Amino acid sequence: MSTITNPDAPEFGVEQCDPSVPAPAVVVANTPDMKSPGHGYTLPLIGRERPHTFEAVLPEQALRVFADRPADILAQLIPDYASLEADLKQAIASGGQEAIDQAEIAAFDARSAHATTIRHTLQQQINAGAHDDGSWSDLDEEEQQLLAAAAAGEVPTGVLYLAPAEDDLGNPAEEELGEWSATVPLVLNRGEYVDGDVSEPGSGLETEMPDGRKVVVVVEHPANLVILDPLDPFTYLSSLKRAGVIALEEREYVPMDELYTSVMESGSAADA
Numbered sequence: 001m002s003t004i005t006n007p008d009a010p011e012f013g014v015e016q017c018d019p020s021v022p023a024p025a026v027v028v029a030n031t032p033d034m035k036s037p038g039h040g041y042t043l044p045l046i047g048r049e050r051p052h053t054f055e056a057v058l059p060e061q062a063l064r065v066f067a068d069r070p071a072d073i074l075a076q077l078i079p080d081y082a083s084l085e086a087d088l089k090q091a092i093a094s095g096g097q098e099a100i101d102q103a104e105i106a107a108f109d110a111r112s113a114h115a116t117t118i119r120h121t122l123q124q125q126i127n128a129g130a131h132d133d134g135s136w137s138d139l140d141e142e143e144q145q146l147l148a149a150a151a152a153g154e155v156p157t158g159v160l161y162l163a164p165a166e167d168d169l170g171n172p173a174e175e176e177l178g179e180w181s182a183t184v185p186l187v188l189n190r191g192e193y194v195d196g197d198v199s200e201p202g203s204g205l206e207t208e209m210p211d212g213r214k215v216v217v218v219v220e221h222p223a224n225l226v227i228l229d230p231l232d233p234f235t236y237l238s239s240l241k242r243a244g245v246i247a248l249e250e251r252e253y254v255p256m257d258e259l260y261t262s263v264m265e266s267g268s269a270a271d272a
Helices: 070-077 081-094 097-133 141-152 233-242 258-271
Strands: 003-005 025-029 054-058 063-067 159-166 172-180 186-189 206-208 214-216 225-228 247-250
Touching: 003 070, 025 070, 054 070, 063 070, 070 081, 070 233, 081 097, 097 141, 097 186, 097 225, 097 233, 141 159, 141 186, 225 233, 233 247
Parallel strands: 003 025, 186 225
Antiparallel strands: 025 063, 054 063, 054 247, 159 172, 206 214
16 A cells, blocks of 8 residues: 655656556645635546546545545555555465465454544534534433433444344344434444344334324434444545545546547647
8 A cells, every 4th residue: 555645746656657557655735725716726647547446535634535445545544554454465375274364354343443543533523513513412211321321432322122033042032222313313323233232222213104104214314313433444534534534535447449549649749
């Protein structure tokens, strides 16, 4: 994993790279008005042909990152993440499954630890906003306590209840599950539930139908849950984008066709 930091425009250091392979990331200082007219926003072009696949704005770091690999963006967010990805790349090259598994776990743990830090900060901000707009007073005492505990660092459980289940032998049993029905969002880090000690709470937010019935609609991203998912680099970046922690843009690369390329080459030869 290589990165070009704060290059001198207009040369970014990727102009001579092969556009058919992943290029080094380009990291530049970001300002709020960077894309405003006259502020010199320039898109790096790999091999003078294509942009990077991703462009991310990291507000806390005041950086704008152009990258082909999500891991290159995470390297700017998580200390030592670049070395973890290098270890994983080396393990894959060696072909040893145990080394690969260990490297993948180490990278996952780093993403999850970062997600936990983000979870604390977001929950504190959400709780403060709920106090300011008065929605905190709409919560019952248990909901307030759970939100406060989550902001203090506890793994969120939601409001616990017993649900019908089966044991290993197929006999009727009960399992403890969590649900979050309040409109004030609860922030979750899915990495904190992988060991199974605590179940990830689901949304119990009710929606009123046209006929007046109130139902719980199962959706991928419920309005009252902010879900950070460190499963893999791209999934984690996407969840950070949905949470409003970063801005992330993905660009599709469409190679120039042969006719366009030949016309451009002819024009360059005529100008020479």
